[in-house]
Amino acid sequence: MDIRPILSTLRRHKTAAALIVLEVALTCAIVCNALFLVSQRVEKISMPSGIAENELVMLRVSGIGKQTDAMARTREDLASLRALPGVSNVTIINQVPFRNGSSSSSISREVDQERPTTNASMYTLSENGLATLGINLIAGRDFLPGEYQNFEDVSKGGAKEKAIPVIFTQSTAAKMEPNGSALGKTYYMGKQPLHVVGIVDTLSTPNGWNDNWTNSMLLPVRRTFDDGGTYMLRTSPERRQEVLDAGAVALERNDPNRLMRDKLTYEDQRKDFFKNDRAMVGLLITVSISLLVVTALGIIGLASFWVQQRSKQIGIRRALGATRGQILRYFQTENFLLASLGIVLGMLAAYAINLALMNLYELPRMPLYYLPLGALLLWVLGQVAVFGPARRAAAVPPAVATRGA
DSSP states (O other), X not given: OOOHHHHHHHHHTHHHHHHHHHHHHHHHHHHHHHHHHHHHHHHHHTOOOSSOGGGEEEEEEEESSOOSOHHHHHHHHHHHHHTSTTOOEEEEESOOSSOSOOOEEEEBSSTTOSSOSEEEEEEEBOTTHHHHHTOOEEEEOOOOGGGOEEHHHHTTOSOOOSOEEEEEEHHHHHHHOTTSOOTTOEEEETTEEEEEEEEESOOOOSSOGGGOSSOEEEEOEEXXXXXXXXXXXXXXXXXXXXXXXXXXHHHHHHOSSEEEEEEEEHHHHHHHHTHHHHXXXXXXXXXXXXXXXXXXXXXXXXXXXXXXXXXXXXXXXXXXXXXXXXXXXXXXXXXXXXXXXXXXXXXXXXXXXXXXXXXXXXXXXXXXXXXXXXXXXHHHHHHHHHHHHHHHXXXXXXXXXXXXX
16 A cells, blocks of 8 residues: 555644654553563562462461460460361471561571672471471471470570581572582581581572572471461361361460460461552553553544544545545554554653663563564554544445535
8 A cells, every 4th residue: 555645644634643653652661661560560479489378377476474484385386286176287487488577597608708608588497397388398308306496595506516407499509509419518507507408399488588589498496486486287278267266266275365466378478468569460450451541542533533534535535446445444554654653662662661660669671572562562452443433434435425525
């Protein structure tokens, strides 16, 4: 199709054409970045925790006043929770994946190393921890019964000659030994030696501090309920609420002078942690759809206006033998040219916006494939939006179109 008549017509309607071009450019720039941000949030929300999420419930209590023997009470609690119907395993842990607040430590290959090799979230758990959480051990072994220590004894300090057994995630092990295996080797957490006895597949960090979601380690250290320990109970998915209620009753029966801080399933904990990310995804999708709708309405309105203004021209073209298909393609080509100019400007603006977001909020660089993705979306939108007015123009008989002029 010869586009010279189209270009001539657009030059006579510069203002209207410029408005459509700018509208398409603005929509393209925002939608490309919105799609990128949505994909980033969805990827974050979908991260695996590494634990049996749909089989775990959480109970956390705190004492009122000074506790005389919190460890003895913790052992009593664990025994009571383990005896509940439907509970297959129970442990007490200092933190869980996807929860605000994090305990972490640096790890070095040498004891006097100037800069640590990596940092890892530090999970401390009691007996049956891996079995309770459902963590997948891929190399080495679980902790032995005699390797567990009380947190109070470990935190006293003093001589650090004896290595503490530790289990790394794959990610942590790869940071410590990029070209080999960390299993069986000894590393250092400050002055404290750590002997790697096992490697697990995945265990996400609590909150991704310092952009670390995968580097974790587990230590056989028992916490008490009064120094940040959370009771984790494993059960079948359909019995979670039953076990939660029974667990809360059991803890209150052991000591009624305690406050219930947390009583929820792990799935609820995860949902609560990512609620802001889900809200952001919803907001970005809503904004993108709104912009696309406004752009489509703008194209429909302008195309309808131009069809009305050019009724005489359309009638003459029909009288000279132009087919309905040719009239339809005329308007579609016109829209394609306007959309293409807007998309080119929009892709440049999208790249500039991404650079600004990188500098201001330390976001990653947007992959270039989002630009043609946004372009394709705008091209399709333009063709769909202009189809109705163009079809009405093509359907007008030559005589009626000429009289309408």
